[in-house]
Amino acid sequence: xxxxxxxxxxxxxxxxxxxxxxxxxxxxxxxxxxxxxxxxxxxxxxxxxxxxxxxxxxxxxxxxxxxxxxxxxxxxxxxxxxxxxxxxxxxxxxxxxxxxxxxxxxxxxxxxxxxxxxxxxxxxxxxxxxxxxxxxxxxxxxxxxxxxxxxxxxxxxxxxxxxxxxxxxxxxxxxxxxxxxxxxxxxxxxxxxxxxxxxxxxxxxxxxxxxxxxxxxxxxxxxxxxxxxxxxxxxxxxxxxxxxxxxxxxxxxxxxxxxxxxxxxxxxxxxxxxxxxxxxxxxxxxxxxxxxxxxxxxxxxxxxxxxxxxxxxx
Ligand code: UT7
Numbered sequence: 403x404x405x406x407x408x409x410x411x412x413x414x415x416x417x418x419x420x421x422x423x424x425x426x427x428x429x430x431x432x433x434x435x436x437x438x439x440x441x442x443x444x445x446x447x448x449x450x451x452x453x454x455x456x457x458x459x460x461x462x463x464x465x466x467x468x469x470x471x472x473x474x475x476x477x478x479x480x481x482x483x484x485x486x487x488x489x490x491x492x493x494x495x496x497x498x499x500x501x502x503x504x505x506x507x508x509x510x511x512x513x514x515x516x517x518x519x520x521x522x523x524x525x526x527x528x529x530x531x532x533x534x535x536x537x538x539x540x541x542x543x544x545x546x547x548x549x550x551x552x553x554x555x556x557x558x559x560x561x562x563x564x565x566x567x568x569x570x571x572x573x574x575x576x577x578x579x580x581x582x583x584x585x586x587x588x589x590x591x592x593x594x595x596x597x598x599x600x601x602x603x604x605x606x607x608x609x610x611x612x613x614x615x616x617x618x619x620x621x622x623x624x625x626x627x628x629x630x631x632x633x634x635x636x637x638x639x640x641x642x643x644x645x646x647x648x649x650x651x652x653x654x655x656x657x658x659x660x661x662x663x664x665x666x667x668x669x670x671x672x673x674x675x676x677x678x679x680x681x682x683x684x685x686x687x688x689x690x691x692x693x694x695x696x697x698x699x700x701x702x703x704x705x706x707x708x709x710x711x712x713x714x715x716x
Pocket of ligand 1: 435436437440441444445520539540543544605606607608609610613643644647671673701702703
């Protein structure tokens with residue numbers, strides 16, 4: 403019997419893009435009854451980037467993908483497959499992957515979208531602000547637009563690349579974070595628009611409690627089954643939904659403070675975009691080197707939960 407030995411996958415390049423327009427806490431103070439101190443204390447967010455009208459997820463994705471390709475010295479036609487991780491596709495169909503393939507000129511690549519909310523990047527990128535109700539202070543202070551792209555290819559040996567992953571879904575959390583309108587259950591009508599059903603609805607406390615508990619649990623599990631301690635991690639790159647969720651996980655895992663990557667102050671929550679954007683921050687700050695042990699983690703709508711352990715490959 404022949405045994406096929408499959409090489410580990412490794413991230414060989416990273417590119418990110420955020421639209422230039424900034425929405426600061428001071429701007430939001432003029433739009434809803436909120437203030438900078440509340441937002442900083444409760445979430446850790448100072449500002450976020452917002453795409454202009456007419457700019458779609460595929461545009462952000464293409465800009466990020468071009469940077470990743472150029473970093474690796476590849477042409478779009480070198481790509482074999484395109485996975486777009488988004489909860490805000492340009493349209494219901496065709497998939498955003500098809501639009502990215504065309505805009506990028508990635509002739510020969512196939513692809514599909516992956517919808518797992520904030521966990522989608524860890525499961526396998528994103529424009530969300532048009533789904534945000536800028537009269538609802540509970541949600542409009544949190545989200546921003548941005549995208550990241552990585553190139554995945556076989557690792558030369560086992561010293562770098564993906565080591566392990568754990569992914570979970572708990573559908574009982576579906577009612578805590580969702581956009582009710584526009585699907586087959588509530589197709590768009592005047593009524594769904596009048597009832598603001600095409601915006602994000604969130605029970606913040608329920609999501610917060612679940613995220614604090616579950617993110618730590620899944621990280622503990624992946625560390626344990628690989629014989630690792632929190633202090634072994636060189637870079638903890640979690641989903642950036644709330645600074646307090648990140649620090650709670652870091653405390654519980656006993657992570658070294660310098661290993662915890664936080665950039666939510668600059669971008670807010672870009673859902674599936676947060677992990678690659680935080681990777682880029684880690685890299686720019688010199689906190690990500692070849693061979694580093696990296697732990698990615700996320701909790702998102704669904705609920706979806708994911709953790710990935712890898713060694714940075716370049
Ligand atoms: O990426 C997907 C996953 N999403 C998440 O992980 C989000 C998880 N949840 C959270 O991050 C937090 O629950 C929030 C940041 C959304 C809210 O923070 P909180 O500490 O849970 O606040 P809260 O909703 O319990 O509200 C506390 C108070 C309330 O006033 P009262 O009832 O105590 O008088 C709110 O009305 O803060 C009030 N409030 C605000 N005040 C100023 C809510 N939003 C705002 C605001 N500005 N923007």
